[in-house]
Amino acid sequence: MRLVLLGCPGVGKGTQAEGISKSFKIAHISTGNILRDEIKKNTYLGRKVENLVKKGNLVSDEIIIELIKNEISKHESSNGFVMDGFPRNLKQAKMFQDILDMLNLKLDKVVNIFVEKDEIIRRLSSRMVCSNCNSVYSIDDLKNMPDTKCSVCGGKLYKRKDDEKNIIEKRLELYETETRPLIDYYSKQNLLIDIDGSGSEDKVTERVLSKL
Ligand code: ADP
Numbered sequence: 001m002r003l004v005l006l007g008c009p010g011v012g013k014g015t016q017a018e019g020i021s022k023s024f025k026i027a028h029i030s031t032g033n034i035l036r037d038e039i040k041k042n043t044y045l046g047r048k049v050e051n052l053v054k055k056g057n058l059v060s061d062e063i064i065i066e067l068i069k070n071e072i073s074k075h076e077s078s079n080g081f082v083m084d085g086f087p088r089n090l091k092q093a094k095m096f097q098d099i100l101d102m103l104n105l106k107l108d109k110v111v112n113i114f115v116e117k118d119e120i121i122r123r124l125s126s127r128m129v130c131s132n133c134n135s136v137y138s139i140d141d142l143k144n145m146p147d148t149k150c151s152v153c154g155g156k157l158y159k160r161k162d163d164e165k166n167i168i169e170k171r172l173e174l175y176e177t178e179t180r181p182l183i184d185y186y187s188k189q190n191l192l193i194d195i196d197g198s199g200s201e202d203k204v205t206e207r208v209l210s211k212l
């Protein structure tokens with residue numbers, strides 16, 4: 001199974017991708033997590049993209065495509081993948097198509113998750129992320145916990161630098177101009193499934209799995 005997840009920041013792509021990857025035993029490929037990891041490890045690539053990512057700008061298509069080629073070849077022997085955060089604009093979508101054509105692979109579905117804007121801003125500004133396994137929490141859920149550690153792996157939780165109000169706004173604008181056109185692109189290929197992303201994570205996962 002080969003899937004793409006679409007949706008603006010905060011819509012729950014990361015959480016849903018994790019659930020989907022477990023259910024279908026496919027690779028979860030998150031360009032955002034890969035880039036943050038490179039930044040954390042202070043690699044050559046990490047240093048190159050650090051400022052862009054922290055300020056909510058997009059990384060160049062060339063860097064992203066190299067990274068994706070590498071990820072696809074790394075998971076070649078697996079049952080497929082779910083892309084989270086890629087493609088993010090039409091150019092990336094077309095280059096992705098070329099890569100898939102070359103490998104004789106086809107996308108099965110593109111899952112488009114939507115949530116209303118007020119809820120998105122609330123989610124992003126109260127988001128905490130595990131520095132080890134990338135699980136996502138909300139500050140509201142953590143209020144009554146004395147020790148804010150990840151309940152999955154015990155890792156330390158942190159607030160992403162790009163989850164700050166003015167940067168959130170920039171990311172949402174970039175989503176509108178760069179990424180939203182992909183809905184039309186994939187809809188014309190009859191690949192799109194629309195999913196209401198409101199409510200609990202489990203409810204959303206149920207909705208997604210029922211359509212795959
Ligand atoms: P979100 O969807 O919540 O904004 P991600 O974790 O998907 O967060 O991405 C974080 C940042 O990583 C983006 O703001 C951007 O700087 C960079 N990034 C991730 N994926 C891509 C991509 N496909 N193309 C360009 N930049 C990307």
Ligand code: ZN
Nearest residue numbers: 130133150153
């Ligand atoms: Zn964790």
